[in-house]
Amino acid sequence: MEPKPAAASFAPANHNTAAALLRVEGGVVVPPEPVSHGFLAEFDEEVEFARLYSQAERYIKPDDLIRLEQAFRLALRAHTGQFRISGEPYVSHPLAVAEILAQWHLDAQALIAGLLHDVMEDSDVTKADIAAQFGKTAAELVDGVSKLDRIEFKTYQEAQAENYRKMFLAMARDVRVILIKLADRLHNMRTLDAVRPDKRRRIARETLEIFAPIANRLGLNTLFRELQELSFKNTYPMRFRVLGKALREVRGDRREMVTRLMNTMRERLPSWGVDAEVYGREKHLFGIYRKMVEKHLSFEQVLDIYGFRILVKDTSGCYLALGALHELFKPVPGKFKDYIALPKANGYQSLHTTVIGPQGMPVEVQIRTQEMHAVAESGVASHWLYKDDTAQSLSDLQRKTHNWLQSLLELQSTSGDSSEFLEHVKIDLFPGDVFVFTPKGKILNLPRGATAVDFAYAVHTDVGNRCVACRINGELRPLRTELKNGDQVDITVAQHAHPNPAWLSYVRTGKARAEIRHFLKTVQQEEATQLGERLLSQALRQVGTSLPDIGASAWDRFLRELSVRSRDDIYTDIGLGKRLAAMVARRLSDLQHERNTASGEEPNTKPRPMVPILIQGGEGMAVQMARCCRPIPGDPIVGMLRKGQGLEVHINDCPMLTRNHSSDRERWVDVEWEESTERMFDVGIRVLVDHRRGVLARVAAAIADMEANIQNVNMENEHSPSSIIHFTIQVRNRLHLARVMRSVRRLTDVVRIVRERNYDKPLNKR
Known part of the structure; x- marks a missing residue:
């Protein structure tokens, strides 16, 4: 296409930079009125492009101006016959977006992408077409802004989460992606009156939750304030009008x-x-x-x-x-x-x-x-x-923005899905102003409410994963301590330490939350894989075969049937309770039997003795001791596979097991304790005592004398003649617990002592 001659044919327009969008009226700075392009009868594409052109020619090279007009012509053709809800030709929207970008003095590639940001969604123009005519950079910018409308999602929320994930990752590669998206959202918010009320409120809430905080995080204060105002106006129109009237008065x-x-x-x-x-x-x-x-x-x-x-x-x-x-x-x-x-x-x-x-x-x-x-x-x-690159403030800003964008890539690598990634980004979009110091005097900025664990992950992921204690201003403090301005924080690490799931209840930064979840998922998956292999081996013995007897061809056919990549995925699903070991074992046995029959081999159908799963108590997250009955070595036990959570070990007469899972007996697993276990197990005891001075200290001393750890103490009815003391203690096994209870029972203050389970009835007083 033959381009028009540059400059002269386009009428100049008033030029406003983003730093000069306010006007002074009566000595008071007044925010700008939103630009309106009018309706169908009043809209002239050429006039609107002339206004964009006159802004762009102030700082863009002549060759780029030619390509800018080519992009306008392509957008005009791609959106021919398309109209906005307001009745305007659709091309008015990309023109307005490009004009906002020109006010920010973005480069030619960004302006071209602004003009073309919807053509991939609304026409048959492809990314390759844009790259061929305008270059790879412009095509990448358009692709980064485009939604994923051609991919089907189960819910609108899932689709939006994936759209945001793609946008943030594209933004991490090139910040111009989010600037184009912000200009797109700003014009949509300025012209939201034509949209039906329910959709208007949804878009306004989305803007307030995502786009306004992004503008704030990137330092676009004028844009941030306007998006907030427009979101408020469209979310609560009556409140906006009443408050505006009161302010004018x-x-x-x-x-x-x-x-x-x-x-x-x-x-x-x-x-x-x-x-x-x-x-x-x-x-x-x-x-x-x-x-x-x-x-x-x-x-x-x-x-x-x-x-x-x-x-x-x-x-x-x-x-x-x-x-x-x-x-x-x-x-x-x-x-x-x-x-x-x-x-x-x-x-x-x-x-x-x-x-x-x-x-x-x-x-x-x-x-x-x-x-x-x-x-x-x-x-x-x-x-x-x-463009003054020597200005320290600007170089600092660019460095900080780059660091934040790189942190988005780290969040993506540790987040499980789009919704989780969006959750982590939302956390970081609301920064506070808590400034704390490392022991070497480096300043870290953290959100208000951040804890020592957040600080540890801000220093380095390995520091966070291995932190065990902290000193705040030279004093030992719990890891959950909220930090205040000026605190100096020193983290103590241990080589074999690992994140605690309880940290998720109080960390504030997206990085800390994502890294903790990533570590726990990885560990749980490894443990679940090992457990699943043991469960499948046990189930195969019950049908008269063993895991080594299942050949590669049977495994390959089984994996193809389920569209699963590897055996480890099957083991993991079994360990997490997502598949039943007995069903997998039967199918593998049948496939191996078919293979043996086809090759003329005699199948071994003699049942083998069933070997129960041995429980050490230290298997990790894939094997959990049930909280309702708190089994300890020496108790007769049974396992229950809980979907997505792994194996839960109960005492075999636990009423919670039969009450809630009596219909899921195929998920019950035979388990036994290992002969020797190294770890200590939590168990509850209730002690009925005469309420006398020092009785708690005497009972605690008797427990400690038996080398049991006291985890928690709670006392009821301290002012009555007798009281109940609830202890959570740690013991090695039932024999150890019996020795502890005998030691406590010998005290003259003790009336009765019983082992406590969460489903037990309260202990009666005398």
Whole structure:
């Protein structure tokens, strides 16, 4: 296609960068109105492209402008006859997306991808076609943004989770993918009025949960705020209208006060030698609404609906301005934050303080340099807006963004499925501002509520997997301790330690949660494979054969029937209770019998003696001691295969076993204890005692004298003549437990002692 001559044929349009999207009205900075392209009768594709072209030609090379128009022509053809719900030609959407990207000064490849981001879904244009005409990079960007509509999923949630997974991984390779997706979502949110209400609310919630936090994480503050406002408007339209009306009514009453405050600051700052620009800004409706909800306030009680921003030339000017401000107004204790010395994870830098203004009104003030302001408003997009590679703030931001994107690849490698991956990413999309120190003085930024375990995984995966203790500010503290700003954390590791499943209940970072789950799944799978092989061997003996007797041909045919890759997968499924060993054994035996018959061999049909599974108690996650009866060596036991959880060992007369699993007897497994076991087993005892001074200490001493560990103690009715003490202790076997109980029974304070099971009736008092 012959391109049009460059530049002259297109009318220029006003150019706005992402750092200059706010306008000042009456001394107050007002957010921009969303751009509307009008409806079908008013829309002119050529005029809209001319506006995009005039923005792009300010910074894009002439050759790239030619390719940009070619991309526009391709999008126009691909979307011919397609219309949005509003009635506009569909091509208006990719044009609007590309225009937003041009405001961020993204390169030609990104603008081309913005124009073509829907053509693979909505037409017969392929990734190869895009690569042939516009290059591999543009094709990869379009593919990264495209959804997976051609793949069938069981649920909408599963499809969305997979879409997000693909988008995040493409974003980890090239951050422009998410910038295009954010521009796409921004325009969709701006034009959401035409969508039916239920879908509008779903899209708005999705935007608030995923896309707004991503914009925040990448430092795109202006975009973050607009997405929040639009999400609030479409999720709670009535609340949005009522709150907006209330804000407009109070705006006139407080405008004079805001103007007076700005003038006071402008007069005082020069006396401190600070050359500064002072702006007033009205807080966004969503921020006011969230404060009302979180603090249970009425609108009248929210006083700080206005804030101020002071822009200075350099970092030293920030601190001088802060001193001038605190001399002028009294600061609110605990409301000062120094994000210059300790930047946020998204590169944001600023000084935040809250002071008491006229009539006792709290006023929030942000102080930053012009460069910090550019990064605060445009975030990672400032890499394209401002090409000064020597600026330390920008290089730090790019490094931090790169580190976060690389962490997404790590999460993908350790997450089991798309839903789990999305869960981990969501955790990391809500960063807090807890700054802690390593013993060498390195600063780590963690979410609020993060624990010592989160810190260990932030240092290194191996440190997290092997941590056993921690020192916080030089004192030994539990691993579940929540960290506070300024804490110095030192992790103690042990070579043979491994993650505890209980950690999942209190870790806060996606990395820690993903690594713990990955380790536990890997260990459980290995243990389940070993257990499954033992269970299948036992089941084969019951049908008169053995595992070595099953030939490779029988195994190959069996695996093909089930579409399973390997024998280990069969063993794992048996060990986790997903397949019954008896059924697998019968089918393998039949296949081997057919093979022997075909080759003229005499089958061995003589049943072999059944050998029970031997339980050591230390098999790991694939073999669990039932919590209802807590079996210990010496107890007669039986195994129950629980689907997805492995083998659960019960005492053979456990009522929970017969009550809940009487119809699943094919899942029962013959098990016996190993002759010698190394580990200690938890068991519960209840002791009825006369309530006297020191009785608990005497009972505990009697237990300890028998070399039993006390895991937990709980006492009932301490103020009555007699009390019940519940102990969880660790013993080696039934003989060891008997010795412990005899030692306790000899005490004169003890009335009765019994072994406790979770299904037992309460112990009666005298």
